[in-house]
Amino acid sequence: MTCQSYNDGNGKVRVRARLDTRDPKHILIKEIPFGTTTESLIDSIEAAARKGKIKIAGISDYTAENVEIEVRLARGVHTDDTVDALYAFTDCEVSTSVNLIVIRDNKPVTMSVSDVLKYNSDRLVDLLKAELKIEEGHLRDKLHARTLEQIFIENRVYKKIEDKTSPEAVVKAVLDGLKPFTAEIRRESNRGRRGNAA
Numbered sequence: 001m002t003c004q005s006y007n008d009g010n011g012k013v014r015v016r017a018r019l020d021t022r023d024p025k026h027i028l029i030k031e032i033p034f035g036t037t038t039e040s041l042i043d044s045i046e047a048a049a050r051k052g053k054i055k056i057a058g059i060s061d062y063t064a065e066n067v068e069i070e071v072r073l074a075r076g077v078h079t080d081d082t083v084d085a086l087y088a089f090t091d092c093e094v095s096t097s098v099n100l101i102v103i104r105d106n107k108p109v110t111m112s113v114s115d116v117l118k119y120n121s122d123r124l125v126d127l128l129k130a131e132l133k134i135e136e137g138h139l140r141d142k143l144h145a146r147t148l149e150q151i152f153i154e155n156r157v158y159k160k161i162e163d164k165t166s167p168e169a170v171v172k173a174v175l176d177g178l179k180p181f182t183a184e185i186r187r188e189s190n191r192g193r194r195g196n197a198a
Contacts, residue, residue, distance in 0.1 A: 007112075008112040008113050008114050009098070009099075009100035009111070009112045009113035009114075009116070010098060010099050010100055010110065010112060011097075011098060012095050012096065012097055012098065013095070013096050013098055014093055014094070014095050014096075015033040015034050015035075015093070015094055015095075015096055016033060016087060016092060016093045017029050017030075017031060017032050017033055017041070017086075017091075017092040017093070018030045018031035019083060019086070019092070021079040021080070021083060023079070024078050024079050024080075025072070025073050025078070025079075026070055026071065026072055026073065026079075027070075027071040027073070027079055027082060027083070027086070028068060028069070028070055028071075029041070029067065029068070029069040029070075029071065029092070030066070030067060030068065031067055032067055032069075032091075033091065033092070033093065033094045033096075034094075034096060035094060035096060036091045036094060038061055038063050038067060038069060040091055041069065041090070041091045041092065042059055042061060042069060044089075044090040044091040044092075045059055045071065045086070045090045045091075045092075046059065047090075048085070048086075048089040048090050051089075053085055053088075053089040054082055054085040054086060054089060054090070055073065055074040055077045055082070056071055056072060056073055056074055056077075056082075057072040057073060057074045057075070058072045059071050059072070060072075071086075100112065100113060100116065102116060104119070148178075151178065151181045152174075152177075152178070155177070155180075155181070157174060157177035157178060160173040160174070160176065160177045161173045161174060
């Protein structure tokens with residue numbers, strides 16, 4: 001297989017049969033190119049012989065479980081002289097077009113390997129950023145809650161609710177007790193909102 005025209009996932013790939021040329025008078029074809037059959041390959045060799053492109057004495061197909069096509073060469077012709085002609089004038093070499101098609105936004109799109117990698121990398125970065133922003137929001141909320149708790153305990157705001165007998169009175173006492181610290185609470189709250197909006 002040769003890939004000179006194959007460019008980043010798109011283009012043409014030339015696929016060749018695997019030839020055994022150890023015998024100077026016979027060529028054994030052990031593998032055939034993708035998209036061909038033993039019959040079509042033999043037909044193409046016979047057609048090239050009729051046109052005088054290659055000189056052969058005969059061709060036999062011994063294919064069973066594995067491909068094995070024997071090309072017997074004409075008198076005075078050797079394997080080295082015939083291999084290039086087989087690749088040039090028969091289906092021992094075929095060109096296959098390759099296109100990388102993916103589904104993007106519910107539509108088939110032709111892309112290059114580089115485009116696919118960049119697209120997926122950008123999506124992964126966006127997802128990771130979104131997850132980090134969510135986590136940052138949770139951490140800000142925890143920090144804000146700790147700030148409220150710290151003010152509530154350190155400044156003994158809880159003392160103001162000890163003698164209250166109704167839920168409404170308890171809420172009002174807590175809010176009144178936290179009023180002197182409104183600026184500090186608001187600062188922490190605004191930090192959290194800015195973190196979530198970024």
